[in-house]
Amino acid sequence: MINFGTGGWREIIGDGFTRENVRRITQALCERMAAEGVEDRGVVIGHDRRFLSAEATGWAVEVFLGNGIPVTSIARPAPTPMFMWTVRDKGCAYGMAITASHNPALYNGIKIFTEGGRDAEVSVTDEIAARANALRDADVVAVAPEDVSGHPLLTVQTSLNWYLDAIIDKLDMETIRHRHLYVVLDPMFGVAQTSLQTVLMTARCQVDVINDRHDTLFGGRLPSPTAATLEPLRQAVVERGADLGVATDGDADRLGVIDDQGHFLHPNQILVLLYDYLLDGKGWKGPAVRNMSTTHLLDRVAAAHGEVVYEVPVGFKWISAKMAETDAVIGGESSGGLTVRGHIAGKDGVYAGSLLVEMVAASGKKLSELYADILAKYGVMEMIEAAYAFAGERKADLEHRVFVQHDLPEFPVPVERVRWDDGCKVYFAGGGWVTIRFSGTEPVLRVFCEMPTLAEAQAISGLVASHLGLN
Incomplete structure (x- = not known):
């Protein structure tokens, strides 16, 4: 099942990150572009130095070309922000980066950018994921690998200079x-x-x-x-x-x-x-x-x-x-x-x-x-960051306990208000706070706490962990 998180789609190589899934996601993006009538504006695609990143770029390019979409392919590993800048600079409708960013080495993934070189909104990635999950291998339209080189819709870009000059300026x-x-x-x-x-x-x-x-x-x-x-x-x-x-x-x-x-x-x-x-x-x-x-x-x-x-x-x-x-x-x-x-x-x-x-x-x-x-x-504010891995079956239990039952500990400082729209954030009188939320890129529950002193931050972070049985 293909799902996009806060930082794109990321999966373990050979498990979720496969040629078939890369091609399905690309086909879903092509169909979205066709529905919007923006195929002629084209896409920018690039990759990092991870295992299979260059190859996955090739898989995606084959599908873009098969769907008649002009592609600017960055031929060398390059920074993700450079791809975003190029989408904006060329006026392309979309962009794609083959990367798992800061995830461990066994991961790879895809980030999608929209007009202006912006990270795709949740509504966009949700629609792409839903369509990709519905596609069969036979639904993917692609040119043969040997037909990519010299294809009239393909522009291969090797220079980073336009992006670097924009920063220098x-x-x-x-x-x-x-x-x-x-x-x-x-x-x-x-x-x-x-x-x-x-x-x-x-x-x-x-x-x-x-x-x-x-x-x-x-x-x-x-x-x-x-x-x-x-x-x-x-x-x-x-x-x-x-x-x-x-x-x-x-x-x-x-x-x-x-x-x-x-x-x-x-x-x-x-x-x-x-x-x-x-x-x-x-x-x-x-x-x-x-x-x-x-x-x-x-x-x-x-x-x-x-x-x-x-x-x-x-x-x-x-x-x-x-x-x-x-x-x-x-x-x-x-x-x-x-x-x-x-x-x-x-x-x-x-x-x-x-x-x-x-x-x-x-x-x-x-x-x-x-x-x-x-x-x-x-002045000084001290932050504690903790990430707790959990077995798959515990996620539903933790989600229900915290985000449905609103089961929080008794805090040693007065609570000013609680926010529930993106995980949980508790605001304390005097300026401190603690957040509890599931990562959008890794299977962990994150607890961040910022207080006027390190001892206070450690105490509240530890209290949350102990209350939820995370230690």
């Missing part, structure tokens, strides 16, 4: 050039090396790269930039005396950062730093958008500048939509994705990392000093 390159920053880059065996290295070296940064070889097992680590997975980057920054380390996940739409002292900067901290920089350092005006599991410290930054923060459900498509509606300056999530007004409507680790380097260069300070300034201005 948005940066204060002159300021970066004269700071002579030393950056260590960790693409986590993914697709960001060429893009980020090109941008930073164009700005005259000294750039060292680790974990750059093609390794479909991602060095045995999860290709997601966390404190644990970025330990090699932390060591490299400290040992080499670099100004900072920048990492991206497997398909380069998420960002992780190590400061000059070897401290991991959580995505929440990066989001707050960049919003403050865009308002104070660049003089921008406008609100911010965050999802329900992202730091409320962002709200303090907004309030200090007479702005507001809009809260949306988890899933970057909600952030993109609210940013477009409110002309927000920045939008982001605690998992490491963010975007900035004027760029693509989806998350982009390449642009976010480049903008962070600009921020450090423009400040004349170390990154560790910049975050110390943030805490001095806006």
Whole structure:
């Protein structure tokens, strides 16, 4: 059964991720395009460095061409945000990325983009999934593999330069050039090396790269930039005396950062730093958008500048939509994705990392000093993130208990209100909160808690886990 989550369709290779399912999803998208009368506007397709990504791109291209749809195929592994940018740049109706983003190496998947290079809405992916599940193999129309090369409807694109130039044009390159920053880059065996290295070296940064070889097992680590997975980057920054380390996940739409002292900067901290920089350092005006599991410290930054923060459900498509509606300056999530007004409507680790380097260069300070300034201005909030795997049969029980019976523990602090539209979020008097929700990309239940102190966050997170029998 094909189902799309908050970050696209992701399945274990050889189990759910098969040639047949890739072809069915592509055929379903082709039929949607035909029903909308947008076949002539074509699609953009690209892939990451995962096992079978290049081959799956070929399977999809065969189906697009079989249905008479013009295809721009990115011929080399490239960042997912580059595909989104190309959809917008070429005015295509849809786009597709073969990637499982930050999932473990045994997964692969598909992300679908709509007009303007935006993540497809739930209504779109639900319809595509329903049609794909109804298709038989005989319903899929495709050209033979040997007929792909030289096909009149196929454009093969090898250059990333248009996307990179669009990022460079948005940066204060002159300021970066004269700071002579030393950056260590960790693409986590993914697709960001060429893009980020090109941008930073164009700005005259000294750039060292680790974990750059093609390794479909991602060095045995999860290709997601966390404190644990970025330990090699932390060591490299400290040992080499670099100004900072920048990492991206497997398909380069998420960002992780190590400061000059070897401290991991959580995505929440990066989001707050960049919003403050865009308002104070660049003089921008406008609100911010965050999802329900992202730091409320962002709200303090907004309030200090007479702005507001809009809260949306988890899933970057909600952030993109609210940013477009409110002309927000920045939008982001605690998992490491963010975007900035004027760029693509989806998350982009390449642009976010480049903008962070600009921020450090423009400040004349170390990154560790910049975050110390943030805490001095806006105070401290501490977050605990926990993910609990569960057997398949437990999900229904947990869903009923929490989201139907509303069975929550007795909290040690006053509850202000509870939100139930995307999992559960409990807001506490005094500014803290806790969320309980099932992941849209992995079989886990996530519990996030943010409080004024780490001890309070640990206590409430532990209380939820104990109450639900998750420990």
